[in-house]
Amino acid sequence: xxxxxxxxxxxxxIRQMVSFTLKSAxxxxxxxxxxxxxxxxxxxxxxxxxxxxxxxPRMDGLTLIKxxxxxxxxxxxxxxxxxxxxxxxxxxxxxxxxxTGWLVKPFDPQKLIEVVRKVIG
Amino acid sequence: MQGSGVSTNNKIFLAGLPWSVLVVAxxxxxxxxxxxxxxxxxxxxxxxxxxxxTSLFCCSAAxxxxxxxxxxxxxxxxxxxxxxMLRVSAExxxxxxxxxxEVRRAQDIFSEAVGHLIGSFQDINMxxxxxxxxxxxxxxxxxxxxxxxxxxxxxxxxQEMTFVLAAxxxxxxxxxxxxxxxGCAGDTVGELNLIAGQVEAAVNKAxxxxxxxxxxxxxxxxxxxxxxxxxxVASDEQRLAEVLLDSGHPxxxxxxxxxxxxxxxxxxxKLVTLKKGVDNNPVSQTGHAGGDVELF
Numbered sequence: 001x002x003x004x005x006x007x008x009x010x011x012x013x014i015r016q017m018v019s020f021t022l023k024s025a026x027x028x029x030x031x032x033x034x035x036x037x038x039x040x041x042x043x044x045x046x047x048x049x050x051x052x053x054x055x056x057p058r059m060d061g062l063t064l065i066k067x068x069x070x071x072x073x074x075x076x077x078x079x080x081x082x083x084x085x086x087x088x089x090x091x092x093x094x095x096x097x098x099x100t101g102w103l104v105k106p107f108d109p110q111k112l113i114e115v116v117r118k119v120i121g
Numbered sequence: 122m123q124g125s126g127v128s129t130n131n132k133i134f135l136a137g138l139p140w141s142v143l144v145v146a147x148x149x150x151x152x153x154x155x156x157x158x159x160x161x162x163x164x165x166x167x168x169x170x171x172x173x174x175t176s177l178f179c180c181s182a183a184x185x186x187x188x189x190x191x192x193x194x195x196x197x198x199x200x201x202x203x204x205x206m207l208r209v210s211a212e213x214x215x216x217x218x219x220x221x222x223e224v225r226r227a228q229d230i231f232s233e234a235v236g237h238l239i240g241s242f243q244d245i246n247m248x249x250x251x252x253x254x255x256x257x258x259x260x261x262x263x264x265x266x267x268x269x270x271x272x273x274x275x276x277x278x279x280q281e282m283t284f285v286l287a288a289x290x291x292x293x294x295x296x297x298x299x300x301x302x303x304g305c306a307g308d309t310v311g312e313l314n315l316i317a318g319q320v321e322a323a324v325n326k327a328x329x330x331x332x333x334x335x336x337x338x339x340x341x342x343x344x345x346x347x348x349x350x351x352x353x354v355a356s357d358e359q360r361l362a363e364v365l366l367d368s369g370h371p372x373x374x375x376x377x378x379x380x381x382x383x384x385x386x387x388x389x390x391k392l393v394t395l396k397k398g399v400d401n402n403p404v405s406q407t408g409h410a411g412g413d414v415e416l417f
Binding site for chain 2: 009011012013014016017020021055084086091094095099100101102103104105106107108109110111115118119
């Protein structure tokens with residue numbers, strides 16, 4: 001059975017590109033338009049990996065990670081940040097919040113698939 | 122400026138008083154007859170008179186035509202400055218509004234164009250995938266079909282030996298032609314697969330490039346936040362100009378200067394606070410290469 005990835009990003013084009021890339025690699029992809037939407041979808045279904053942006057309306061990526069980590073259901077779910085932010089300060093905050101990895105946009109499709117395979121197989 | 126000094130009339134009166142005292146003192150010193158009680162009384166009255174006249178002129182100095190003209194002139198300068206400030210800040214606000222609206226429009230057009238590009242890209246990719254599948258199916262099916270033909274010919278040849286002997290060379294030629302077609306089809310399918318690989322590499326590049334909309338949108342968002350900051354400054358400057366314009370009298374304006382200075386200080390502090398909000402630019406990329414990957 002294909003593993004499910006939750007892609008959280010307020011940019012429709014990024015969601016489409018992430019979805020296109022991961023689906024072509026054989027994964028199921030659920031899309032969410034911001035942190036709040038992502039949280040609801042993560043609570044609702046079985047998710048193997050979360051791929052989230054940082055700067056989004058309503059709830060940003062770091063808050064989403066902290067909130068998910070506080071849930072028993074997603075305490076150990078791999079969470080990757082996919083963002084334009086690349087400062088060391090932000091990466092440290094991400095690591096402290098419980099992120100599994102940090103990918104800087106724009107992403108290379110091959111690299112994304114490699115990282116996802118490394119994290120969830 | 123009103124209240125800044127003593128007028129010419131007042132100076133005359135102030136100088137006249139000691140001059141009169143000096144003349145009387147000289148008279149007293151030179152002529153003993155001048156020291157009579159009547160003269161002393163007259164001198165006292167004269168001095169008091171000078172004092173009364175001087176104080177009267179000093180008090181009414183503000184109302185003198187010269188002072189009034191000065192005050193009017195000062196008032197006009199303040200009014201003109203305030204009006205100029207109002208005009209500039211209003212124009213500044215208008216321009217900021219225009220820039221914001223143009224940025225928004227550019228963003229909308231850009232998003233729509235990228236949306237169409239992504240749609241086309243997905244369509245093209247879907248067709249390429251379909252073509253590749255067809256090529257692979259053809260490659261898989263071709264040897265089976267040729268093998269079936271060969272088996273049919275062999276079977277037919279076994280049943281009709283006379284026919285085979287007579288048409289042996291024809292059958293051999295047919296088999297050679299079929300093998301040639303098979304080889305040609307194999308080459309074509311191989312080439313198709315090569316093209317499919319190249320298309321896949323191009324698709325990856327397209328996926329990388331089509332993400333630029335998000336990067337540009339975030340940059341434009343940051344530009345918008347900077348415009349908001351400038352708008353705040355323009356609004357505050359407008360309020361400052363209105364306060365200046367509303368003060369009815371130059372004296373009142375002078376009194377209001379302390380309040381205005383406080384206002385400017387607050388504006389400076391506000392700028393520092395607002396600047397913190399736009400200091401962190403979420404986009405540090407200068408080109409469009411793939412970003413770094415780091416696993417914790």
